[in-house]
């Protein structure tokens with residue numbers, strides 16, 4: 001009898017955990033650019049709106065791309081960032097590419113930028129090359145330790161794609177080659193642990209994923225202990241800072257292993273990189289982090 005009850009309870013938990021994978025969290029995060037030698041006059045900066053998708057994991061993805069298009073249609077988006085783990089199996093390359101292509105219907109002004117994650121690197125080199133070329137065919141910029149310099153309303157914006165740290169592919173010197181001493185620096189990478197190694201590589205904001213918010217976060221995401229130093233520092237999701245720089249860890253859109261989430265939800269986030277003044281006039285959701293006076297300011301909804 002007791003086994004029967006346990007079985008029923010486990011089944012209910014699984015059903016509930018699977019349902020959670022459909023329950024998309026749409027987050028808004030605003031971060032102010034710190035005045036620096038690179039960007040002296042931050043007040044001239046026009047807000048940069050970045051739609052951030054991470055960890056799509058096509059094999060276990062419950063959120064349709066069409067839903068994302070419907071939810072964000074009509075909103076100004078400057079850039080779409082995809083921070084890795086698009087899939088695990090090469091047979092899903094067409095689905096992953098079609099998914100990104102559908103989200104690109106939102107027509108980001110500066111384009112769509114992709115970095116790969118540890119799961120993408122499970123693919124054989126020729127299949128990964130196929131994924132990369134298919135993404136480029138639809139108009140994405142795939143950055144593997146590379147940067148792109150863009151013009152955002154007359155201001156210089158460097159988008160720096162740092163390859164996956166977890167599989168030891170990140171090369172900061174290479175990523176920053178060609179990044180000049182002026183302009184705003186936005187880093188895209190999969191594993192946020194790389195921030196711990198970036199003392200000599202300055203940036204204004206960094207977007208990442210990798211931890212899935214624990215995915216099964218119940219009672220605690222103990223399994224993340226194996227995934228580098230950040231989880232041990234209690235940084236597994238959301239907005240953080242290290243070395244006085246802001247970085248963000250997405251909970252990701254899809255799931256790995258089983259298609260379930262507990263105390264975690266699939267996430268899509270609209271980040272606004274803005275000025276201190278604009279942020280001070282943001283709604284009451286603004287929150288100051290207790291840091292040094294030069295600390296970046298954040299607002300989250």
Ligand SMILES: [Fe+2]
Nearest residue numbers: 055085210256
């Ligand atoms: Fe992932």
